[in-house]
Amino acid sequence: DRGIRSATPEEIRAGLTADVYFVGTQQILQHLHKQEQVVAAEVFANHAGILAGVEETLALLAPLPVTVEALEEGRAVAEKEVVMRITGRYGDFGLFETAILGILASSSGWATAAREVVEAAHPVPVFSFGARHVHPAVASVMDRAALVGGAQGASSILGARQAGETPSGTMPHALLLMVGDTVEAARAYDQVMPPEAPRVVLVDTFKDEAEEAIRVAEALDGRLGAIRLDTPRERGGVTPGLVREVRARLKQAGYPDVGVFVSGGLTPERIIALKEAGVTGFGVGSYIAAASPLDMTMDLKMVEGRPVAKRGRIPGLTDNPHLTVKLANAPEMRG
Amino acid sequence: DRGIRSATPEEIRAGLTADVYFVGTQQILQHLHKQEQVVAAEVFANHAGILAGVEETLALLAPLPVTVEALEEGRAVAEKEVVMRITGRYGDFGLFETAILGILASSSGWATAAREVVEAAHPVPVFSFGARHVHPAVASVMDRAALVGGAQGASSILGARQAGETPSGTMPHALLLMVGDTVEAARAYDQVMPPEAPRVVLVDTFKDEAEEAIRVAEALDGRLGAIRLDTPRERGGVTPGLVREVRARLKQAGYPDVGVFVSGGLTPERIIALKEAGVTGFGVGSYIAAASPLDMTMDLKMVEGRPVAKRGRIPGLTDNPHLTVKLANAPEMRG
Amino acid sequence: DRGIRSATPEEIRAGLTADVYFVGTQQILQHLHKQEQVVAAEVFANHAGILAGVEETLALLAPLPVTVEALEEGRAVAEKEVVMRITGRYGDFGLFETAILGILASSSGWATAAREVVEAAHPVPVFSFGARHVHPAVASVMDRAALVGGAQGASSILGARQAGETPSGTMPHALLLMVGDTVEAARAYDQVMPPEAPRVVLVDTFKDEAEEAIRVAEALDGRLGAIRLDTPRERGGVTPGLVREVRARLKQAGYPDVGVFVSGGLTPERIIALKEAGVTGFGVGSYIAAASPLDMTMDLKMVEGRPVAKRGRIPGLTDNPHLTVKLANAPEMRG
Amino acid sequence: DRGIRSATPEEIRAGLTADVYFVGTQQILQHLHKQEQVVAAEVFANHAGILAGVEETLALLAPLPVTVEALEEGRAVAEKEVVMRITGRYGDFGLFETAILGILASSSGWATAAREVVEAAHPVPVFSFGARHVHPAVASVMDRAALVGGAQGASSILGARQAGETPSGTMPHALLLMVGDTVEAARAYDQVMPPEAPRVVLVDTFKDEAEEAIRVAEALDGRLGAIRLDTPRERGGVTPGLVREVRARLKQAGYPDVGVFVSGGLTPERIIALKEAGVTGFGVGSYIAAASPLDMTMDLKMVEGRPVAKRGRIPGLTDNPHLTVKLANAPEMRG
Amino acid sequence: DRGIRSATPEEIRAGLTADVYFVGTQQILQHLHKQEQVVAAEVFANHAGILAGVEETLALLAPLPVTVEALEEGRAVAEKEVVMRITGRYGDFGLFETAILGILASSSGWATAAREVVEAAHPVPVFSFGARHVHPAVASVMDRAALVGGAQGASSILGARQAGETPSGTMPHALLLMVGDTVEAARAYDQVMPPEAPRVVLVDTFKDEAEEAIRVAEALDGRLGAIRLDTPRERGGVTPGLVREVRARLKQAGYPDVGVFVSGGLTPERIIALKEAGVTGFGVGSYIAAASPLDMTMDLKMVEGRPVAKRGRIPGLTDNPHLTVKLANAPEMRG
Amino acid sequence: DRGIRSATPEEIRAGLTADVYFVGTQQILQHLHKQEQVVAAEVFANHAGILAGVEETLALLAPLPVTVEALEEGRAVAEKEVVMRITGRYGDFGLFETAILGILASSSGWATAAREVVEAAHPVPVFSFGARHVHPAVASVMDRAALVGGAQGASSILGARQAGETPSGTMPHALLLMVGDTVEAARAYDQVMPPEAPRVVLVDTFKDEAEEAIRVAEALDGRLGAIRLDTPRERGGVTPGLVREVRARLKQAGYPDVGVFVSGGLTPERIIALKEAGVTGFGVGSYIAAASPLDMTMDLKMVEGRPVAKRGRIPGLTDNPHLTVKLANAPEMRG
Ligand SMILES: [Zn+2]
Ligand SMILES: [Zn+2]
Ligand SMILES: [Zn+2]
Ligand SMILES: [Zn+2]
Ligand SMILES: [Zn+2]
Ligand SMILES: [Zn+2]
Ligand SMILES: [Zn+2]
Ligand SMILES: [Zn+2]
Ligand SMILES: [Zn+2]
Ligand SMILES: [Zn+2]
Ligand SMILES: [Zn+2]
Ligand SMILES: [Zn+2]
Structure with a gap:
């Protein structure tokens, strides 16, 4: 299915995502009768951060x-901490250097950013909503890394x-636009959803958010879990003032327990200010x-018991x- | 193969990488007897950049x-330019909003950055060496986007x-460290490689780059295409002064035609300075x-001939x- | 009426707003038999700007x-340009130095700022809405200066x-809150206002601005001059996006000629961006x-034909x- | 007296300094039979600061x-603290919203700035010398606010x-220029002033400040309270070095108790440095x-017992x- | 005379100011029988600037x-331009590398700075007044470099x-303080100086500069060339306003041709502003x-006809x- | 020897490096019969720093x-602290004001900078390598000041x-380039040097620094004191990473006690980072x-028992x- 251009797990395991210059390497080692050498390679991070992707790397290896x-x-x-060490014949794992680094680097990058927002939001929960920004082949990899980071x-x-999680309860703007009214859509959604799913209704599509929040709260009559502001x-955008006002107006209307879930361009700074205003998710x-x-960088550090490194290491x-x-599972290293 | 966590093309086509809230939408539309409505959705970019991922999106749709x-x-x-418009029954394509946006956003992000370095390097060619920084499932998607951007x-x-391209000719530091000498490795590589492949030898592993460059040039006796500095x-790092010196010393040693290929932490600013110093790739x-x-954002803009938009659009x-x-292939929209 | 603490024109003319140290001056001059000396004093501006307050100063003198x-x-x-020169016996005008400088400085400050926003808004008109930021005794002085600056x-x-101007047509948020509905208030206002007064209705009190704008346009049926966004x-705040959207939605609803008047925290930078989005006032x-x-500074420069100045001038x-x-009307200066 | 353009207390009380759009409001309320509604309005400050103008506002109301x-x-x-709440029929006080806000905003702005310099100068006293920068109608309003702020x-x-205060003792540059010599002017001023008034002599008009300070101290023979540097x-300008030198030279000449009063472009930063150098006023x-x-902003928050607010509040x-x-004195609110 | 610690020309010629490690070098070369090798060394500047010190270097060599x-x-x-090339036996000149670089670097640094102020002041002349900031042994070297730079x-x-130049005519503050009066000192100076020497009198010691300038101009009765402000x-400090005022007051007093010479903490920025105010020196x-x-850096580039360089060059x-x-005078290089 | 333009100690003592305007001063004082006045002059520093040059000044006086x-x-x-006070007849020492200030200012400037790097490097020793940046006449003055500052x-x-110190042991790049190989030069240097001189060998001329360091350590067989990186x-340049690597590789090769001496563009910031990496000099x-x-500034403060000062002091x-x-040795001051 080369219409969709991402690589399958089989292609990854077959080494097709490797940098091409690993291909000739095995051939050269054989030419030099060095293919049986056992080596040790270390992976280190070039910056401080949160490590993720280890399990997936182990599954590959x-x-x-x-x-x-x-x-x-x-x-x-x-920074520079060794996060993984692989020992074995180079010909057996060298082809996977690109994949190993790619898995660790991308997952750790996502986990590091997730940790930052999780710490800013604490104790309010954070959900990873980033799938629409990455290729679908790695959306779940990113979501997994965000969970590792604390989402x-x-x-x-x-x-x-x-x-x-069971598929959680909110709705796209598109649904609301097709239905034409937030309350009507919220009622249908309430009827269709399983009872245990929290009702989270998006209220910024047609009308003033505060007005719509109260309309929806009244329509769902106690079953509304949260409104979502986006x-x-x-x-x-969503300002702390908007959150405070919506919360206050909901409370005055008799709905003090309706939560406020916020999305859209959030950063640690904005999260801190919005948390103080009463956001619940x-x-x-x-x-x-x-x-x-x-x-991440992978460096060969031992060859058959002999310490080695390229210049700079x-x-x-x-x-x-x-x-x-x-x-x-490595064969023994000679020294 | 859930050891490797990326999604397969089949899973993407099955909608498994969608945001969960698209799942209930079709059910609600049926509940409201609106599942047959034909709508038009537009995708626009939130920033200026280079568009990529269109072909892959079309393959999905x-x-x-x-x-x-x-x-x-x-x-x-x-900024805000509409890059794609999809018309059809929402139930037929809504589940793919996440994937469509993800493909376009990630590919266009990579293409945009590639265009920046390509313009800085012009007319010296740029090669995408980023595979080790992304998940292997999308390494080729990124490389494809870099080509769209001009790599x-x-x-x-x-x-x-x-x-x-045929698998191109260079070598990893690991090979050099196992062999133990750059010249020995370069000779083996020269013997093993097909004659038409350009010989590009990495010269920063053991010795001074200029010294090593001349040793390799002598060893390959006219067949050396370029040395690589990393x-x-x-x-x-690689400085303009190092490039100038290596080029001058190679020339004085009788190898004026050996190119200098540079990699490692390159940015448009560094590329401009290095290009002036004589880099050839x-x-x-x-x-x-x-x-x-x-x-990227996808907005519903027409529902059965009626203009719609959420607040803000x-x-x-x-x-x-x-x-x-x-x-x-869409059914006709009623109005 | 010392409950209201501002000075009356009579008190100003009586010199009661002068700096106290001008009081003893006349006495000292008489003690020294110098009260008949004719002098020339010059007023200069310490910064570049737009001059205002000249007519009021002349009325005082x-x-x-x-x-x-x-x-x-x-x-x-x-900067440093002489804007006024007064010749006469010092005892006849010295007491008014404080008032003259105060009138010129405050009026010119307001006129200078008004000129900046007028230039940013050109050719869209600017109205001075600053009365609520200054003491009521000088609100009309400020408004006058803003007109001098181009408002x-x-x-x-x-x-x-x-x-x-005839008292112009818009309404306070308070009226809307007492009436409880923008459309109801707009209708009453339409019925009460003289036919020639433009109908400008504030639409940000209760509901989404775009929704309310259309409701009001429909209710006034062609007589709505502009909506006001605040x-x-x-x-x-009011963003360029909001203005664009409101204008587009009004046009789609059949009201392409309804203007958009904007107020609230405007600066030259924001005015430039909002003007491009279609603001009409x-x-x-x-x-x-x-x-x-x-x-402003006033310096004595001649005393009975003799050039003088303090150090620095x-x-x-x-x-x-x-x-x-x-x-x-000055007596002749002897020299 | 429309030559002088400021409004009289009578005009302020008559509502002539109001924003014009309050005029039609009462008419509309009557048209809608809502003129008897009792409402509550709150005034809050948009920034933190020192509150002033309350007494004058109460005198107006x-x-x-x-x-x-x-x-x-x-x-x-x-920031956002409610500083005043007014309850009554809107028709009875709405016309004064502009004046109330203007009195509070301008007075509080001046008091806030005064507090900053007073804190920088503490325990050295600060005097408000700003009359020449504002319209004479409000010079005493500003001076009153400065006293509230601690001047x-x-x-x-x-x-x-x-x-x-009794009119305090210093003199304008103009007097000195007419007399032609600082000592001669100082002697006349000493002879003319009541004995209890402190003698403060401006010494920067003709000669070096230190030279002139000693000349004046000698001429007034123990009666000199302070010299003034401007x-x-x-x-x-006046530097800390100048103050230190003048104080030292006065002390060496036998006048250790002569104070140094400084004016001219003072800011909290300069005040702190000058205070350390020995300034006494x-x-x-x-x-x-x-x-x-x-x-300041005034918001309607109750209408006949019903909580209200515009969007955003x-x-x-x-x-x-x-x-x-x-x-x-308000009639009772019905609810 | 080791009380004064600077080196004499004899000591410099004897190589005593060299870096110590040049001492052993000749011995090692002899040990290796390489003392007869003829080499070429190049000196280049690490930054752009004005070259000076060449003649002194030639005198040394x-x-x-x-x-x-x-x-x-x-x-x-x-930047990096070769400014000097020396060919000869290394043993004959290597000991002078330190001195050569020191002469060129220090003189060129001074000449470069002089050029900057000369360009700022053009066409008003600049005089080097820096002797009191450098060791007396090099005061004249600096002055020479300043002349090269355009002073x-x-x-x-x-x-x-x-x-x-003949010893030029101005006077120290100390003289004025001993005499006790600027005019008295100026008269004595006028009587003692040869008639052709320009009279430049320092006027900032006792009294206001403008007052003193006029007193001196009157005392010297047409023979005053310039006053000096410091x-x-x-x-x-000396401000443009002070210069303007002094010039104006001198002109009003009948001395339009008296120049104004300024010194004290001058930079190109201040010079530009002061020049506009009328400074004449x-x-x-x-x-x-x-x-x-x-x-400056000196690099060996040829050894007996063979191109050489250290890494980086x-x-x-x-x-x-x-x-x-x-x-x-070099012996011939063999190659 | 006016080929070399620096002044000799004799010229300095003869007053030839004085500012020219001190020349006429003595003549004027005699003209006014004031040459016998005894005065006191104070020297103060315009900035905080480390004082040096006092002994040399005393030798002059x-x-x-x-x-x-x-x-x-x-x-x-x-800042402004008095560092020296000279009492005597002005005619006896005034001519040396320029030289005194120049000695103190230049020496103290060097000592102050030396103190900064010494504090950054502590406890690692710092050596003054600046001779090549200053005129040879003052190279030893600078070195002396650096020692005062802690070098x-x-x-x-x-x-x-x-x-x-005995002439210390290192070698110029030039020697290495003439010999053509670092090891050969190091061996010769080892044979020629007295046994007690530490062997410090420059290793950045031809080959990779780490490679060369080990070659030299092996060649000198335990006698190598330190390698020098430049x-x-x-x-x-020399990076902390290079220092760490060279130290680690020397240790792995059996030479843990070989020091690392670093030079080239060092600043306090770089020194702190390099010290942490293991630099030993x-x-x-x-x-x-x-x-x-x-x-430095010299001010006359007493003239025959009478306190004096110019304006500003x-x-x-x-x-x-x-x-x-x-x-x-001063005559007594009358007063
Ligand atoms: Zn990085
Ligand atoms: Zn939304
Ligand atoms: Zn964005
Ligand atoms: Zn490398
Ligand atoms: Zn100003
Ligand atoms: Zn509003
Ligand atoms: Zn504000
Ligand atoms: Zn003044
Ligand atoms: Zn430099
Ligand atoms: Zn001076
Ligand atoms: Zn300084
Ligand atoms: Zn070096």
């Missing part, structure tokens, strides 16, 4: 005759399943999705007591 | 009874195939790979003469 | 035996009279009202060909 | 059938009277006079235990 | 068996001689004296057509 | 009939002697050599208990 030591997912790692749920179906930038999209990868294994053995 | 108008891939789009080649195997930050990784998605279709019909 | 040369109101003056009208009753900061309050006075009259004689 | 609660003058108020005296005659910017003009109004009365009843 | 090519003094050189004269006796920072001290050396001679042969 | 009080060399002085040694021969900017050139002079002696009498 599990079938191979390699030994892998690694840190735990979700751990805060320091409480995620918007993509695969991501929500990872969080053990006011676009053209209308000034945040949906964070681009702050997580557009996070830079936490770039220190030869030999790097001490990190937090590494634990995850796979133990 | 091709099996559906929808009509699609879109701009061409590679086109520079303005001349890409480092991932799938990416290189898209560029019609000096790490710990050693000051650039490998750009994180500048492209870590680019923010060019965030202008109801009805937006005029854009550059849109052309790509698919034409 | 008219009863006195002095000769006054001055520049015209509304003229752009340079087309002013909101205070005395200010509007100076502009030759959305508070808590709701994101601006009400500017604090930008004009809170303008710094254009500080150049003795003798300053050449300025744009000064013209406004009053000519 | 005293004749009306309204109940007024307010904070005390001189109190530090927080010890004021330069305008009406302002000085409010501070209970060196213009063209001569480098500050005359602050434009820092106080050019202060921005502390902008929270309906109903705002709790502020520091409000106390100042006037109690 | 003249007795040696070397060939020297160099650029002209006063020339603007580019018209210099304050040190040796510096003034280089400019062909007002200290404690008194606000500038004395610049610390801006020239405290200039950073224009750091390009082996072999650098083309610079502006170099001309200044000395031609 | 020792032959004169003056009394000198001064602070100690190396003392931290405050442990200096590179110039005269400077090293002052530090009691990597030029074109090659990225710093050679600081331009940071010390290019330091601004700590500008306070007449009479300034109290500073840290001044101690260094010379006591």
